[in-house]
Amino acid sequence: MGERRAPGLRIRRPDQVSEKRKRFLAVAGDELRGIELLRFAIQQAVADLAGLGGMVHLGSPGYGGGLRLVVSSGLPPAFTQEWERLDGNGPLAPARAFRDSAFVRVPMANLNGMPDRDASAGGRPDRAEAAVSTAMAAVPLLRPGGPVGTLSVVTLSSRSPSAGQRAFLDTLGRWAGERLNRSTVPPPGLTLTGWQDPPTGADLQPDLQAVGTWDWDIWTGDVIWNDEMFTVLGVDPDSFDGRIDTWTGVIHPEDLPWVLSDIDEAIRTGRMHSTEYRVCRPDGTTGWVRVRGQVVLDENGEPARMAGTLWDVTKTHETLELVIEPQTHDAERASAERASHIRQLTRALAEAVTVRDVVDAAANHILPLFGATGLMLAFLEGDHLRPVGFAGFPKEFIDQVARMPASWGLPITGVLRERTPLFITSVEEYIESYPTTAGLLASGGKQAWAFLPLIASGRPVGSCVVSFTDPRQFTDEERNLLTALSGLVAQAMERARLYDREHTRAKELQRGLLPRELPDLPAVTSAARYLPAGAEMEVGGDWYDVIPLSADRVAIVIGDVMGHGVSEAVTMGRLRTAVRTLADLELPPDELLAHLNDLVSDLGDDFYATCLYLVYDPTNRSCVLARAGHPPPAVVHPDGSVHFPDADPNSPLGAATPPFDTVEMDLPDGSLLVLYTDGLVESSSLDIDQGMASLSRALSSTISRGLYGRKDHSAAPDATGAEYLESLCDTLIATLLPVRRGTADDAALLVVRTHALSGDDMASWPLPDHPKAAGEAREHVRTQLSTWHLDDLSMTTELLASELVGNVIRHAKGPINLRLLRSNVLTCEVSDGSQTTPRIRRAAETDEGGRGLQLVSAIAHRWGTRFTATGKCIWTEQPLTCSSPDLLPEGAGLDLFDLLDDE
Structure with a gap:
């Protein structure tokens, strides 16, 4: 349930981080490391702010370093090359966010390197305008010991991010910083070689020339190398500037984030810096180096220097790859893949909402986990099995299974009755055990099966069949794993079945409360859309109706009960019934709303609703409307002009004091009335005035292209009926709510075209x-x-x-x-x-x-x-x-x- 409030009131909810986006970050996966982790964080930030692109800078090691660009997304190289190295004490947004450990937004007057786009096509405006509206928002990448870097987004907006957007950026910065801090060990594939110390004794002579020493001043960033350092890293001694940034500049980009984080962690905790990573030499070659360093404290006990050794371990890595047997690689790879599939299956089942989601999750992860080729999930209903999902089986086979009574002794029903898994390794074994149903084998096309009962909360809920194209001997590990996974599938299936049942009831409730189809009347042609607040709940308090009156007059109504959910839908049904009853009494709009206000007031102090009620008379083309806390309709004249009637709304029903104000207007023949609820034009990040302006632009743009195509503004032949209005509804929804998933408020849209009586x-x-x-x-x-x-x-x-x-x-x-x-x-x-x-x-x-x-x-x-x-x-x-x-x-x-x- 969303925040309960009176719809249409200019009451702003406190912005908060989307729970769905939080959950998405929580399950993003520990496998994200280094560059992938940072690139993922950029993509999330850019999407949330609708930005042009983003960058991540990491702090150079030590106290005297600045910021270094490690990854960017969506920004051209001509732009990002100016942001490669930043002064940590400078005024730019990344530097300020890093220093202050806080969100920073700085307008950008310099757009050098940004490609020009056609502003008329929705692209970036000319440089003078963009210089005013373009800004960079930056947040620190925080870890327990402080910032490790910054995340920046370039936006083309004159408005600062909302409180909700800022909260998400702060959460994203902490999330990425903590993940980066946990990535101070090399990711899989970059494991240490086993030579944990520099060569000594007899092993030292062959590699003596490959060992370098270094001494780094943490405060100034100056570093002193011996000659071997230049040899290992491939740096020209004559061009070396003696800075730590030059050293970190040759570290492989994929290893750089966790290497910098490990160095910073070593300085902060005083532990030994000891790791291996790849380097990209200036001559284009790549090698492996082993680095060890120890922090040296000054007289105040503060870290002042770090000194250590570095040597080339490229040959060691090559030798290890040669001596590891292929079987070991295959076993490790298979184990890693199996662990990955199990994690992904567990996550997918936890996120599954519907039965279809459970079937997809099981098919996508169980089948490749065991090399299986078929899967079926079924419920037992009465004396028959009801398959609810399958993969890898012909539809004819599923239909045959559904027609067979459970009393025929199918193994899929037997395991459900006995609550014990059954593994059949070949066709011969199946025929010997179940001869009466041997005819199924030809249509199924499988030769080995795992029949698994689905037991949830101690009771059977269904059966699962995992099948194989070839005969198969199941190992003890596979039997145990399949049995364990069937328990996860059972729990997810039970939740999904309950959801589907409630989802179906909710849809039936909503269909029963809203008009199944709008009436075909001489005076108006109409089309409507209803969008629930979220995918998990398809009922709400928004409603609309078109009611025929006497003398071809038509009453058009739209309303919004505060909140969304089943109770609000029930209240909406009561109000809609009351409106139709009062409309039959031919009451004028203001009197009707007065009676409706009494009804809502009697429901209790916590009930509020908005309503817009208008009556159109085709004999004189007049329209009279009254509204209680509801946004005004958009009126589109045949010449394509769009306007909103000028009148302040009365308070919402349940809080209003009659009489209600009315507005009268004349509508030319063929005008459009666009009625909507606030969920279409208002959100936590969008003011209702801005939303109404967006609606006006969308109407003007759409209608100018298709509804009034003639120069004399006469209606095009294909724009006179309900089919065009249906298309117009779809266009407006797609334009105003392009990515509506899990929104905070319901939305209803009603488009009516008027026809005057000749x-x-x-x-x-x-x-x-x-x-x-x-x-x-x-x-x-x-x-x-x-x-x-x-x-x-x-x-x-x-x-x-x-x-x-x-x-x-x-x-x-x-x-x-x-x-x-x-x-x-x-x-x-x-x-x-x-x-x-x-x-x-x-x-x-x-x-x-x-x-x-x-x-x-x-x-x-x-x-x-x-x-x-x-x-x-x-x-x-x-x-x-x-x-x-x-x-x-x-x-x-x-x-x-x-x-x-x-x-």
Whole structure:
């Protein structure tokens, strides 16, 4: 569950490091060392800051050294060559971060070496602009004894990293520094030769000329070599500058990080510096050297110098590689690969969420671990096995297994019943033990099997089959390992099955609460998207709806319940139901929100929700909206312009005090209304105003390319239906949420295109406040329906108009107005100046009146009442395809005409 707050409020959560990214660092693997470790850290930092590239500098050994660039990523050589050596006391970001052991951000005015890119294509702007916005952010690589180096990222942004980004960079710096500190021993493949001391006695003479001595002033960085040092390292004595940096400059780049870390550790702790590493000589050759050095303290007990020896051990390494038997190499390699697969399998199963994840993890790591070629995982449900995942088996074989009852004595069900693994080494052994199912062997194509029960928390949950193409004798080690791994798979499978079950229920809940499909209405075309807050929970409190009203009017609503999860989804369902109920009462937006605010307030003090409710009238292209704490809709006119209605929102539902403000606007035919929740435009690192600006740019860019392609801004033929709006939703989601994984808030998007009702489909007449009005109404209806070629609806519509006008004359007051609308239904409206609501009466057999609305209800497909600014309007609807005379009760037409006929 994310932080609970009222959506839409300008309340900023404290930025925090992403738990998912923390877990990713925690499982990145101990196998990352040296350059790979540092390059991985750069990639994570650059991705988090959306930077141009990054660098890692390590401190030169001792107190007088500066910083040295050891690895970079994403930056051109013309740029990084200026950052090869840095003064440790200088003003640049890496130096300051190293000195202060803290995050530093420094604007960069010098972009020499950075390649120019087209700014219109989203690249870097011109140099003058970039000089203002480009900056370098740096954090120290920290270990328990202090900084060992710095990690820097070049960003093209005028804004400083958010608190959450800074927290992640600090975590990344400590993580890399601690890993680098643990890498002070050579990585695998760089093991010590076994000559742990310099040659002595008889062994000294042959190698005497290859041993060098050195004396290094830790405070100044000056180093004194004897002649053998130049020979071993291949450095020209005439060009040697007597600096420690020149020595570290010949160390192999892959070994440099842990060698520098070991030297620094030796100085800090006073222990012996003793290691082997590779050197890259200036002549292009590579060799191995063995180095030993001892720290010398000054009169204050502080490290002042380090002196020691160095000798060439290249021949020793070559000799060792020759004398090691190939079998030993193969055994060590196989053991290392097996250990790696087990670590990776354990990690993959721990991270597996769904049953499909468990199957993939088992197939990717168990099969290569044993050289197997087939794997199947199955649950036992009733009297049948249900395979839930497989690899290396034909689909026909899996279908045959699923059709066989468990009572047939399959080995996969037997091990589940007996809870004991079974290993079958050949086809002959299988046929001898299970002759009734021998026919399966041909379709399976395997010749050896390991049948493993999956036992979780003391109870069987399923079975696992690991199979081989050739006959195989299982060693005791393999049997024990397969049995142990089956326990890990069982635990992961049980968790995954529970997750899948809850995941399915959550999806069903969400599908039941949100509209399965939006209605196809004459006044609007619509499309929508819902994105949950994270992959582990696909339900939330965001909702949307499109509700048909009378006279082709449409109510469009979107809302957001605070938080995300099942309880919020349930609250959302209650609110959506309430909105539809209140919408049927034809309440104006501000009154509807007032009733909804009372409902949310009754839920408790911890419940808040935002809501945007608008009503679109296609007869006059008007739109009235009210919103409670919700972002305003984006309105896109046919000319492609995008704007947001200017109005401050009221407080969220549950915290608001009615009345709610309303906004009225006219929408040209073909306009777009884009409604959304704050999860689409706001995050911990993105202000809602910036998000709305991004939405506006995305709409302008997308629509200019496809929706209004003609110069006169008329709609392109392919942009008039729901298919284009579906594509527009996908484009907006991909643009605004390009890497949405495990986000902190739900997001909903509703795109609606408006269609005005043509003037030819509307007719309206004023009527006198007199009994003759009924006859005039019938005449208007008869004439208009004949013009519209709807003569088959004339009789029923005349009856409806007569009854409605008669009710006004008897029970209400003028002015009276009659209106007919033709769309997918025929609407007949009679409005008057009274706000008295008509109701159906239960007339007795002897009553002479009271049956008029019963007749209206029997004839009309739908009918109702809505209040207007001057009174009320009673409306009826009839499908255009029905044969209306058949709907009349026998004799009703004659009685009603006689009753309301002209005097």
